Amino acid sequence: MRKTMTGLIAGVGLMWACGTSAQAQELTIFWAEWDPANYLQELANEYEAETGVKVTVETTPWSDFQTKAFTEFNAKGSAYDLVVGDSQWIGAASEAGHYVDLTEFFTKHNLTQVMAPATVKYYSEYPANSKKYWSVPAEGDAVGWSYRKDWFEDPKEMEAFKAKYGYDLAPPKTWAQMRDIAEFFHRPDQKRYGIAIYTDNSYDGLVMGVENAIFSFGGELGDYQNYKVDGIVNSEKNVKALELYRELYGFTPPGWAKSFFVENNQAITENLAAMSMNYFAFFPALVNEASNPNAKVTGFFANPAGPNGEQFAALGGQGISIISYSKNQEEAMKFLEWFIKDETQKRWAELGGYTASAKVLESPEFQNATPYNKAFYETMFKVKDFWATPEYAELLIQMNQRIYPFVTAGQGSAKEALDALAADWNATFKKYGRNK
Numbered sequence: 001m002r003k004t005m006t007g008l009i010a011g012v013g014l015m016w017a018c019g020t021s022a023q024a025q026e027l028t029i030f031w032a033e034w035d036p037a038n039y040l041q042e043l044a045n046e047y048e049a050e051t052g053v054k055v056t057v058e059t060t061p062w063s064d065f066q067t068k069a070f071t072e073f074n075a076k077g078s079a080y081d082l083v084v085g086d087s088q089w090i091g092a093a094s095e096a097g098h099y100v101d102l103t104e105f106f107t108k109h110n111l112t113q114v115m116a117p118a119t120v121k122y123y124s125e126y127p128a129n130s131k132k133y134w135s136v137p138a139e140g141d142a143v144g145w146s147y148r149k150d151w152f153e154d155p156k157e158m159e160a161f162k163a164k165y166g167y168d169l170a171p172p173k174t175w176a177q178m179r180d181i182a183e184f185f186h187r188p189d190q191k192r193y194g195i196a197i198y199t200d201n202s203y204d205g206l207v208m209g210v211e212n213a214i215f216s217f218g219g220e221l222g223d224y225q226n227y228k229v230d231g232i233v234n235s236e237k238n239v240k241a242l243e244l245y246r247e248l249y250g251f252t253p254p255g256w257a258k259s260f261f262v263e264n265n266q267a268i269t270e271n272l273a274a275m276s277m278n279y280f281a282f283f284p285a286l287v288n289e290a291s292n293p294n295a296k297v298t299g300f301f302a303n304p305a306g307p308n309g310e311q312f313a314a315l316g317g318q319g320i321s322i323i324s325y326s327k328n329q330e331e332a333m334k335f336l337e338w339f340i341k342d343e344t345q346k347r348w349a350e351l352g353g354y355t356a357s358a359k360v361l362e363s364p365e366f367q368n369a370t371p372y373n374k375a376f377y378e379t380m381f382k383v384k385d386f387w388a389t390p391e392y393a394e395l396l397i398q399m400n401q402r403i404y405p406f407v408t409a410g411q412g413s414a415k416e417a418l419d420a421l422a423a424d425w426n427a428t429f430k431k432y433g434r435n436k
Helices: 035-051 062-074 089-095 103-109 117-123 155-165 175-185 205-216 236-249 261-269 329-339 342-351 358-362 373-380 392-409 414-431
Strands: 026-032 054-060 082-086 136-148 193-196 273-279 298-301 313-322
Touching (some): 026 062, 035 342, 054 062, 117 136, 155 175, 175 193, 236 392, 313 329
Parallel strands (some): 026 054
Antiparallel strands (some): 136 298
């Protein structure tokens, strides 16, 4: 039942004195149901106090988010003015005309530099390297790691580790070190395990987990400009990365074949694993003693480097876009202009949102605000993402189907899984006329 206020206040504009807008309206932002959406509502309340424009952040459970959003888009409905949509949506939403082109907005505000450049590349730009932009990086996120500081800093453990591996026990700088540490702490007879990684193949859990290894091994999922995948997704670098991910699976707790963000936080809170992969968005629960009895002894680190020193991480999070069917596009654009201001981004971070603002990320104030902010800062300048083409869902299903049997059951080889994936993706791109 949302309606604009413009008609209601016609003729009484002088009542909006003291800095409020004579064109005040209501805006509705659609997002998934989680804590960052609550933080955005708090931020939006401050926008209302400044401008008189009421902004409502409407949410729905994650399980319904994509379906509900695209149902509204395809109906060309105006229920929402903006959406904080997943990065993979950009191709489908922009090609179908659901999102407003923000290229001029990016140029006017120099957003390719104001925001961490890697986040702009994957939250905002489509097609790849086209310099056309559709979303403003809003909730920056990526995959990082938590670990048990008390296990790592135990003098007896440190001595035993150095005797076995020849170097000091510390948060891993490389994937090879992470493998050693996972093996060292893997003690099923003590119900203590080495590592918790993503394995759930229902959506993008397993794929994002494997991406962390692939990207840091110097691999890629394909050429996002020309849709070439042969020799890229099944490269030797990717084979080595997938083989190591399979090896790490051998050091996970029992029954870890369908695990994602909930289970990976439990690996730390329930004393199961020495190290755990997860989105930064779920780390606040690990520094809260009410939700993590090990909060005081939980540390964090960024995704380690691969064998050649390359260090990247899989992108999570969302950008905010204006919906083409909104009747309040002008007011929505004003909200975005306010949202990208340095002071607003600083406030967004203070409330708990994960800013992608380069200036805020680089500030000592931000990096020292939480135990994991420094790792987040290090990560947001070196993120990479999955395909953002409209057929990304088919590509995701195919990757899950090919790599899951190898990672969790050791069926076949990494090379066989990735060769089959290359064939799947070639066929999919051919079906949609991408790789002509």
